[in-house]
Amino acid sequence: MTALDLAIDATFERRLDHDLSCLPCFGGAVERRHAPLLPRDFVLAANYLKSFPQHGFTLDNTIQPDEQYLLSPTCCYPVFHAMRGTTHAETTLITHKNLCFRCEEYYETGTRQISYMMREYIMLSPDLDRINAWIEDVKTEVATYLTSLGVKVEVEIATDPFFNANDYKQKFQRDQNLKSEFVVNGVACGSVNLHLRAFAKACAIESDDGAPMYTACFGLGYDRIYHQFLLAQQADAPATLEPAE
Structure with missing residues (x-):
């Protein structure tokens, strides 16, 4: 496979879609479809390019600048x-x-890809306790589900790969325990992130009382978890017996 290929198998992709939708923590989720394209002046896109310039893929038009x-x-x-x-x-x-798209220093199928398939679940609520309870349910239920696939998963506190290692946002993220990753064989296959009110405030997403909503999201990288599933299947397969001489 090359950097232009996806690792996820179509059948396994459908299996993940179905199985995740059946987890209680994701029950009742509304499916949405959007293009994987953002105006560069959209506040979250602009902030991403400031914090992670090494990962951003930008597009422009020579005729319409x-x-x-x-x-x-x-x-x-x-x-x-x-x-x-x-x-x-x-x-x-x-x-x-x-x-999703991220510029990487190197390419490795199922581990480090330029383009990859991801599913996310995004919760918005006026109640921070409701958000925190959902995050704990996600950690428990997703870890149990991934284990049922035969992979050994650890839920670990994490931070995003800020370009500036001294960025105050990285310290805040770590100190406030805002991000946890689902790690398999040293590879982060998914994560759950608490945004507090930052994303909603930036996007003017409010509750009835006019206050910014609390938000959180869970994302699973389909290519990475499929790759780890295949590795686990290979490890569990019985060794081929050599013919006796």
Whole structure:
């Protein structure tokens, strides 16, 4: 396979879609579809390029220089872009699957890809306790599900790969325990992230009382988890017997 290929198998992709939708923590999620493309002046896209310039893929047009975009590095950004300026009376759970893009120093199938398939679940709520309870349910239920696939998963506190290692946001993220990763054989195959009110405030997503909503998201990298599934299957396969001489 090359950097232009996906690792995920279509049958396994459908299996993941179905199995995740059956987990209680993801019950009732509303499916949304958006293009994996963001205006570069969208606040989350602009902030991403400031914090992770090493990963961003940007597009422009030589004829129309004002047409400038970022290929989305996550599934949740297009959802937040579409929900700008909206008001919500109650807790909302959304799911979105799409291709994501990140520039990498090297390519390795199923581990480090330029383009990859991801599904995310995004919760918005006026109640921080509801968000925190959901995050704990996600950690437990997703870890149990991934274990049922035959992979050995650890849930670990993590931070994002900020370009500036001294960025205050990285320290805040770690100190506040805002990010946890689902790690298999040293590879982060998924993560759950608490945004507090930062994303909703940036996108003017509010509750009925006018306050920014609390938000969190869970994302699973389909290519990575499929690769780890195949490795586990190979490890469990009985060794081939050599013919006696």
